[in-house]
Amino acid sequence: MTEPISTTPGTGSQPGTGTPSVAVPLVTIVALCYNHAPFLAEALDSILAQTYPNLEVILVDDASTDASLPILRRYAAAHPGWQTIFLPRNQGNCRAFNQAFRRAQGDFFIDFATDDVLLPQRVAQQVACFQQLPADYGVVYSDAELIDEASRHVRYHYRRAAHQQLHPRPASGDVFADVLRRYFISTPTMLMRRTVLEQLRGYDETLAYEDFDFWVRAARNFRFYFLDEVTTQKRLHPAAMSRRGYRPNDPFLASTIQVCRKALGLCRTPAEQAALGVRLRWELRQAVRWGNFREAHELFGLLRAVGATTILDWALGTWSAWRSR
Structure with a gap:
């Protein structure tokens, strides 16, 4: 599966055969x-x-x-x-x-x-x-x-x-x-x-x-x-x-939250929602670590929508809500 295809550039046939070559995708x-x-x-x-x-x-x-x-x-x-x-x-x-x-x-x-x-x-x-x-x-x-x-x-x-x-x-x-x-x-x-x-x-x-x-x-x-x-x-x-990710005022985290919202709408099974919950929990912790409290509060809201919150998530979400006022 890893061998390169053998078609010769600039020709319409395999070398020496005169027969048409397999199409080479652009x-x-x-x-x-x-x-x-x-x-x-x-x-x-x-x-x-x-x-x-x-x-x-x-x-x-x-x-x-x-x-x-x-x-x-x-x-x-x-x-x-x-x-x-x-x-x-x-x-x-x-x-x-x-x-x-x-x-x-x-x-x-x-x-x-x-x-x-x-x-x-x-x-x-x-x-x-x-x-x-x-x-x-x-x-x-x-x-x-x-x-x-x-x-x-x-x-x-x-x-x-x-x-x-x-x-x-x-x-x-x-x-x-x-x-x-x-x-x-x-x-x-x-x-x-x-x-x-x-x-x-x-x-x-x-x-x-x-x-x-x-x-x-x-x-x-x-x-x-x-x-x-x-x-x-x-x-x-x-x-x-x-x-550059997670630094204060960097637009990457806002984009990540936007993608997570899309992902929630695309999930079809509880297992997929649970997988998204793992991502959201990681992002929540990183947001709090770097002092992005408004974004952390948004991530906590998505975790609640997924139905995957823990006691620590609630603590971080509450702290973030207070710090982002």
Whole structure:
């Protein structure tokens, strides 16, 4: 399942046979940049290094204030087939991605932050995986290598315990309850089927970040598959969006609460509501820890709606209500 497909780029037949080749799906890479100048060349070179033959590349600059734009222009000039969207004002990941999605033609999509790196077999491996899965699989995700600002190895996303057990434990198939309950998907590794994004109408542009909402809404109607390969290098650095969560006045927590409200409406079984309760309890504790008392009170209200409150939840909810007056 992990072998790359063998179709030769630029031909309509298998080499030396004269017979028609298997159709090679078009994969769109939406390369999203915001102040990634130190990492940008490595990221774009990793697109060029892909072994997969049928790529659509759309470079999106979300009003960078560093030296990113000249680098993007240089690569676009060197590769005329690449498309560009240079936004005059910063719009955030969700809106920036959607602008590219609306013009893209791909059967599959990669949301590629240009501080990360795609390993050369990434697209080929994931497309080959999709080609062996039923059509109701909407996402293939994988392991990632975490690297520092100098591209040095830090660790892998999944830690391997005895008997090669992975932590956090990945999940395949119907993962709706899993994505409610816990974090286990390395977002940069996802390859998404176009039909999923079309059904969702892209990312929710009212949110400050995209992945949790995408997982919840996509997993309601589509299955996910975990490919046990390292396909991507994810960059760890202080400016990364993932480092900002829970800080006072950060919009991420408000978006998380909004997604949890959506999730409550999508739950169909008591087990799914219980899974959401686990998430809400975690978020409540983090909100209180960081002094986000108004948000903590909202989370407590959602916990009550799920019917999963404990004595400690009541204590934190009451304290938060008092502190948020």
